[in-house]
Amino acid sequence: xxxxxxxxxxxxxxxxxxxxxxxxxxxxxxxxxxxxxxxxxxxxxxxxxxxxxxxxxxxxxxxxxxxxxxxxxxxxxxxxxxxxxxxxxxxxxxxxxxxxxxxxxxxxxxxxxxxxxxxxxxxxxxxxxxxxxxxxxxxxxxxxxxxxxxxxxxxxxxxxxxxxxxxxxxxxxxxxxxxxxxxxxxxxxxxxxxxxxxxxxxxxxxxxxxxxxxxxxxxxxxxxxxxxxxxxxxxxxxxxxxxxxxxxxxxxxxxxxxxxxxxxxxxxxxxxxxxxxxxxxxxxxxxxxxxxxxxxxxxxxxxxxxxxxxxxxxxxxxxxxxxxxxxxxxxxxxxxxxxxxxxxxxxxxxxxxxxxxxxxxxxxxxxxxxxxxxxxxxxxxxxxxxxxxxxxxxxxxxxxxxxxxxxxxxxxxxxxxxxxxxxxxxxxxxxxxxxxxxxxxxxxxxxxxxxxxxxxxxxxxxxxxxxxxxxxxx
Amino acid sequence: xxxxxxxxxxxxxxxxxxxxxxxxxxxxxxxxxxxxxxxxxxxxxxxxxxxxxxxxxxxxxxxxxxxxxxxxxxxxxxxxxxxxxxxxxxxxxxxxxxxxxxxxxxxxxxxxxxxxxxxxxxxxxxxxxxxxxxxxxxxxxxxxxxxxxxxxxxxxxxxxxxxxxxxxxxxxxxxxxxxxxxxxxxxxxxxxxxxxxxxxxxxxxxxxxxxxxxxxxxxxxxxxxxxxxxxxxxxxxxxxxxxxxxxxxxxxxxxxxxxxxxxxxxxxxxxxxxxxxxxxxxxxxxxxxxxxxxxxxxxxxxxxxxxxxxxxxxxxxxxxxxxxxxxxxxxxxxxxxxxxxxxxxxxxxxxxxxxxxxxxxxxxxxxxxxxxxxxxxxxxxxxxxxxxxxxxxxxxxxxxxxxxxxxxxxxxxxxxxxxxxxxxxxxxxxxxxxxxxxxxxxxxxxxxxxxxxxxxxxxxxxxxxxxxxxxxxx
Numbered sequence: 001x002x003x004x005x006x007x008x009x010x011x012x013x014x015x016x017x018x019x020x021x022x023x024x025x026x027x028x029x030x031x032x033x034x035x036x037x038x039x040x041x042x043x044x045x046x047x048x049x050x051x052x053x054x055x056x057x058x059x060x061x062x063x064x065x066x067x068x069x070x071x072x073x074x075x076x077x078x079x080x081x082x083x084x085x086x087x088x089x090x091x092x093x094x095x096x097x098x099x100x101x102x103x104x105x106x107x108x109x110x111x112x113x114x115x116x117x118x119x120x121x122x123x124x125x126x127x128x129x130x131x132x133x134x135x136x137x138x139x140x141x142x143x144x145x146x147x148x149x150x151x152x153x154x155x156x157x158x159x160x161x162x163x164x165x166x167x168x169x170x171x172x173x174x175x176x177x178x179x180x181x182x183x184x185x186x187x188x189x190x191x192x193x194x195x196x197x198x199x200x201x202x203x204x205x206x207x208x209x210x211x212x213x214x215x216x217x218x219x220x221x222x223x224x225x226x227x228x229x230x231x232x233x234x235x236x237x238x239x240x241x242x243x244x245x246x247x248x249x250x251x252x253x254x255x256x257x258x259x260x261x262x263x264x265x266x267x268x269x270x271x272x273x274x275x276x277x278x279x280x281x282x283x284x285x286x287x288x289x290x291x292x293x294x295x296x297x298x299x300x301x302x303x304x305x306x307x308x309x310x311x312x313x314x315x316x317x318x319x320x321x322x323x324x325x326x327x328x329x330x331x332x333x334x335x336x337x338x339x340x341x342x343x344x345x346x347x348x349x350x351x352x353x354x355x356x357x358x359x360x361x362x363x364x365x366x367x368x369x370x371x372x373x374x375x376x377x378x379x380x381x382x383x384x385x386x387x388x389x390x391x392x393x394x395x396x397x398x399x400x401x402x403x404x405x406x407x408x409x410x411x412x413x414x415x416x417x418x419x420x421x422x423x424x425x426x427x428x429x430x431x432x433x434x435x436x437x438x439x440x441x442x443x444x445x446x447x448x449x450x451x452x453x454x455x456x457x458x459x460x461x462x463x464x465x466x467x468x469x470x471x472x473x474x
Numbered sequence: 475x476x477x478x479x480x481x482x483x484x485x486x487x488x489x490x491x492x493x494x495x496x497x498x499x500x501x502x503x504x505x506x507x508x509x510x511x512x513x514x515x516x517x518x519x520x521x522x523x524x525x526x527x528x529x530x531x532x533x534x535x536x537x538x539x540x541x542x543x544x545x546x547x548x549x550x551x552x553x554x555x556x557x558x559x560x561x562x563x564x565x566x567x568x569x570x571x572x573x574x575x576x577x578x579x580x581x582x583x584x585x586x587x588x589x590x591x592x593x594x595x596x597x598x599x600x601x602x603x604x605x606x607x608x609x610x611x612x613x614x615x616x617x618x619x620x621x622x623x624x625x626x627x628x629x630x631x632x633x634x635x636x637x638x639x640x641x642x643x644x645x646x647x648x649x650x651x652x653x654x655x656x657x658x659x660x661x662x663x664x665x666x667x668x669x670x671x672x673x674x675x676x677x678x679x680x681x682x683x684x685x686x687x688x689x690x691x692x693x694x695x696x697x698x699x700x701x702x703x704x705x706x707x708x709x710x711x712x713x714x715x716x717x718x719x720x721x722x723x724x725x726x727x728x729x730x731x732x733x734x735x736x737x738x739x740x741x742x743x744x745x746x747x748x749x750x751x752x753x754x755x756x757x758x759x760x761x762x763x764x765x766x767x768x769x770x771x772x773x774x775x776x777x778x779x780x781x782x783x784x785x786x787x788x789x790x791x792x793x794x795x796x797x798x799x800x801x802x803x804x805x806x807x808x809x810x811x812x813x814x815x816x817x818x819x820x821x822x823x824x825x826x827x828x829x830x831x832x833x834x835x836x837x838x839x840x841x842x843x844x845x846x847x848x849x850x851x852x853x854x855x856x857x858x859x860x861x862x863x864x865x866x867x868x869x870x871x872x873x874x875x876x877x878x879x880x881x882x883x884x885x886x887x888x889x890x891x892x893x894x895x896x897x898x899x900x901x902x903x904x905x906x907x908x909x910x911x912x913x914x915x916x917x918x919x920x921x922x923x924x925x926x927x928x929x930x931x932x933x934x935x936x937x938x939x940x941x942x943x944x945x946x947x948x
Contacts, residue, residue: 058710061588068587113542114535114764117903204678205763205903229906236532289679290588429591429679432703 026379032457035312036383036450043308043446044387050438053300055080056283057290057433064122064287065327066098066258073283077263077299077324084307086265086322094262094337096327098255099123101287106224106248108237109133116234117205117227118195119288120250121179121212122330127222131249132156132193138238142178142185153190156246157182158197158226160235165201169357169419172426175199176210183223184215194223195246197231202424205229209286210427211330222250260284260326262334265303267310269318269456276321276345277456278352278410279306279448280401282328289431293422296433297441298355299324301415305448309456316456318350325401328356332400332474339404346408351455351462353413354399355448358426360418361440362447364391368398369411370463377413380454389447391416397473407472409464413455415448500853506931509786510857510924517782517920518861524912527774529554530757531764531907538596538761539801540572540732547757551737551773551798558781560739560796568736568811570801572729573597575761580698580722582711583607590708591679591701592669593762594724595653595686596804601696605723606630606667612712616652616659627664630720631656632671632700634709639675643831643893646900649673650684657697658689668697669720671705676898679703683760684901685804696724734758734800736808739777741784743792743930750795750819751930752826752884753780753922754876756802763905767896770907771915772829773798775889779922783930790930792824799875802830806874806948813878820882825929825936827887828873829922832900834892835914836921838865842872843885844937851887854928863921865890871947881946883938887929889922 023033060073074091081089099122106116138158139145145157159178164171176199183194198208207225214220226234237244263283269275281298285291306320326334339346351369364384367377374394381392397403398412406412418440425431455462497507533550537543548565555563573596580590612632613619619631633652638645650673657668672682681699688694700708711718737757743749755772759765780794800808813820825843838858841851848868855866871877872886880886892914899905929936 054710058588058707059586061586072587112533112535113546114532203904203908205680205906206678229904229908232908233532233906236528430677430703432679432707434677434703434706 022378022382026375027458027460028379028454033383036453039308039312039453040383040386040446040450043449044443047304047308047442047445049300049304049441049445050436052080052303053292053296053436054433056296056299057292061290062287063283063285063291065096065260065284065330067100067287070260070284074261074263077283081263081265087268089265091261091263092341094260094326094334095257096260096333097331098258099330100252100255102251104224104250104252106246108244109247110245111242114233116230116246117207118224118230118248119207119209120252121196121223121225122209123212123214124223124250124252125220126253127248127250131247132222133245133247134192136234136238136244136246138235145185149189152186155191156193156195157186157191158195158234160197160231162197163199163201163423165420167418167420169422172199172423179210179225180213183212183221184218187221188218191221193221193248196223196225198225198228200228200423200426200428203228204430206428206430208427209288224248224250262326262338263324265322267306267315267320270315271317273319274348275318275461276349277318277452278321278323278349278402279452280323280325280352280354280399281356282334282401283324284327284329286329286427288429290433291431292433293358293425293431293435294427295356297359297436300441301355301445301448304445305452308449309453316453318456320452320456328401335401335404339407343408346405346410349405349410351411351413352398352402352405353415353448353451354402355415355444356399357415357417357419358422359436359441360420360422362387362389362415362417362444364389364393364416365451366393366396366398366414366416367411368396368406368465370466372463373411376454376458376462380451383450384447387443387447403473406465407470409470411462411465413451415444417444496852496856500849501932501934502853502928507857510927513782513786513927514857514860514920514924517923518917521778521782521916521919523774523778523915523919524910526554526777527766527770527910528907530770530773531766535764536761537757537759537765539570539734539758539804541574541761544734544758548735548737551757555737555739561742563739565735565737566815568734568800568808569731570734570807571805572732573804574726574729576725578698578724580720582718583721584719585716588707590704591681592698592704592722593681593683594726595670595697595699596683597686597688598697598724598726599694600727601722601724605721606696607719607721608666610708610712610718610720612709619659623663626660629665630667630669631660631665632669632708634671634705636671637673637675637897639894641892641894643896646673646897653684653699654687657686657695658692661695662692665695667695667722670697670699672699672702674702674897674900674902677702678904680902680904682901683762698722698724736800736812737798739796741780741789741794744789745791747793748822749792749935750823751792751926752795752797752823752876753926754797754799754826754828754873755830756808756875757798758801758803760803760901762903764907765905766907767832767899767905767909768901769830771833771910774915775829775919775922778919779926782923783927790927792930794926794930802875809875809878813881817882820879820884823879823884825885825887826872826876826879827889827922827925828876829889829918830873831889831891831893832896833910833915834894834896836861836863836889836891836918838863838867838890839925840867840870840872840888840890841885842870842880842939844940846937847885850928850932850936854925857924858921861917861921877947880939881944883944885936885939887925889918891918
């Protein structure tokens with residue numbers, strides 16, 4: 001999950017529940033709409049999406065790019081797609097960066113001695129073997145960091161910014177910049193280490209990892225997330241006058257690049273098989289949990305959505321291509337590699353949809369395409385209104401993995417889901433299969449299946465993203 | 475918390491909300507009742523109970539008997555009681571058993587490779603340094619263990635018994651026998667190790683520790699609790715035909731006994747200071763969290779209840795003696811030592827009340843005394859009805875720490891609290907200060923203060939526990 005940050009942070013996006021009139025004004029004829037609504041109702045009533053999530057999480061487990069679990073996930077999903085009858089099932093090689101965690105620990109050393117639940121941020125360098133100890137300076141914002149720049153040198157900066165619980169996930173976007181940019185901003189002022197209040201909405205002693213981004217020009221310093229109860233503790237201790245000191249030890253770091261793969265399977269179109277609708281999710285996950293909500297759920301959604309469309313009496317005009325991307329979490333190598341490998345095919349990509357928002361109920365779709373495509377997306381939204389998922393958001397990147405396709409003008413669609421509990425588990429050890437809510441996942445799968453059907457069946461290709469909007473969001 | 479197991483498991487206990495008529499039929503005159511209801515309302519409106527919990531958890535942290543945190547907790551609470559103006563503040567030495575945890579890890583090794591979140595049960599012996607690996611046999615009950623006795627030899631027994639979420643905490647009593655007795659029962663049949671589904675009601679990957687009890691006559695084998703999501707995973711894997719193997723490594727064990735203390739402070743009685751009402755809670759905690767709900771909360775409740783009674787215009791007839799017991803969790807050395815050290819004083823113990831049920835709202839009291847004391851307890855319950863805490867349960871031990879006092883005939887009173895969420899956090903790393911709900915804790919403190927006042931002010935000593943009922947529950 002990284003697309004959401006940008007989507008949610010964008011302003012002026014409106015979720016509009018659309019009424020039935022929109023159904024009549026789009027390119028899809030009534031027979032296609034009838035097929036779509038039958039599909040929607042059937043899938044929403046019960047699907048196998050959760051079964052696919054279970055298989056990935058139980059058989060591969062955590063699967064950070066280049067890890068043994070990542071390799072297992074490629075094997076498991078290749079076998080799965082083949083056994084489900086997908087065509088052209090294949091692994092397209094991707095070279096991925098590798099980072100791994102060996103051990104981590106931390107504690108307050110003054111004015112009291114208390115263990116902290118913390119975890120290295122992805123990409124962090126290691127501390128010295130016996131740890132890093134310094135006085136802690138708490139900052140509630142980058143503004144405050146700048147104001148207190150003289151107090152930072154030689155210290156550990158503690159970014160203490162709560163993540164707001166929201167339905168659309170926008171709370172994440174506001175807080176995650178401290179995780180991604182905090183280390184370099186503090187290092188530029190002479191800090192020796194960084195602690196970040198976990199970007200999450202729970203109250204468990206399970207810290208939230210996630211990627212950081214070291215900037216050129218600033219020293220690289222170790223950075224860890226502390227669990228929310230431990231962040232509360234630090235804040236409380238720091239509210240007294242005494243200096244608070246923390247020691248933390250991280251054994252982690254970059255390793256040589258490794259080979260992974262985008263796993264691909266297709267449902268060939270009946271009429272224009274060379275035109276492609278990508279249904280994307282990412283196969284990799286963070287290492288602490290088992291990647292059930294992030295993004296086993298998305299894999300289950302797109303695999304099952306395609307399987308359900310394939311089970312229709314008649315397949316749609318265009319080909320559905322399920323792409324389970326490598327390395328979304330810490331590099332986006334899979335998304336970039338797919339765009340590069342298929343650059344000559346992009347003109348024939350009708351659209352790409354990504355599911356990377358967990359197990360939450362669907363609430364709508366976002367779309368980024370030429371304005372002429374709006375009636376098609378309005379039809380899709382009108383079909384989804386029966387799932388209380390009729391929201392239609394213009395803009396966005398669709399999802400991190402598919403975002404590079406925008407450069408080729410490919411219309412991108414994001415499956416919007418209820419994020420209310422998503423950040424309770426996201427990037428923690430708690431991201432395990434038991435967090436999947438099959439009923440909600442079925443509804444999200446129904447929404448994805450409807451969108452896939454409509455995009456693959458529309459009489460003509462949706463209008464391309466206009467050249468002036470073909471920008472990478474990252 | 476161990477008293478609850480027995481309380482909750484007892485049958486036929488009735489929570490009866492009593493009406494006002496009970497107020498007129500007890501030994502306390504209307505003036506005392508007025509004082510009690512004013513006290514109740516004032517404390518329920520806001521107290522400092524949570525502040526004391528915070529001080530203990532922030533300054534001492536986890537405090538398993540004999541650990542550095544345990545020593546810190548003795549120092550912190552001695553200082554606290556002195557600064558709050560308690561009299562006769564002292565530490566009464568207690569020799570405690572010491573068990574400690576160094577490291578632990580585990581994973582499924584077949585048919586897949588998945589890390590497990592597990593934790594050694596308190597008292598467990600260590601595994602060999604490179605761990606213990608064997609096939610796992612799941613049993614949902616001791617009956618099933620017996621039926622499958624031929625399948626157990628050389629294997630790891632996995633007790634998979636869910637803990638029911640209940641308001642009165644009775645779900646714990648039904649499940650905890652697998653934690654306490656499971657190792658020896660499996661070992662007697664030749665098992666080499668034990669895994670227990672965490673005795674808890676959450677869905678976090680934070681396993682619940684707690685004491686086991688090795689029985690004479692059975693070999694001692696290592697035992698660990700797995701988190702509830704990991705127990706679900708094991709059960710799911712075991713539901714297929716394939717053998718499931720687990721490896722786990724525990725570095726933990728008994729160490730030489732150490733010195734700890736019961737921390738005591740008093741509010742001297744105005745008329746019969748030699749007569750004593752004990753207000754008990756336990757100062758020790760498990761090592762994974764910071765002992766906020768178990769039993770920092772109880773310490774906060776009894777300290778604040780006594781402080782609030784002391785702040786009345788007139789102190790009660792008898793002395794209130796706050797006792798913060800050592801080593802409740804894994805030995806009960808504090809409770810036994812208190813009873814032994816004060817054996818000649820027990821006839822002058824009017825009653826003992828214990829608070830060891832977390833931060834939940836009060837729901838009533840339990841009492842074990844001579845039948846003639848019932849009108850007094852009915853008056854107390856009637857006073858608590860205004861807090862929706864008018865439940866009156868006959869029987870029980872009051873609390874684990876005070877249970878030895880029953881041998882001397884001392885009436886014991888348990889503060890009953892809402893346990894709905896208690897076992898989400900109990901004995902886990904999640905037992906931290908943020909789980910305290912100050913408003914609920916204030917109400918529990920109000921209930922304890924009312925009971926303390928009434929017991930210390932009643933014109934005559936409550937009727938003693940009849941000789942035929944002076945039995946230890948353990």
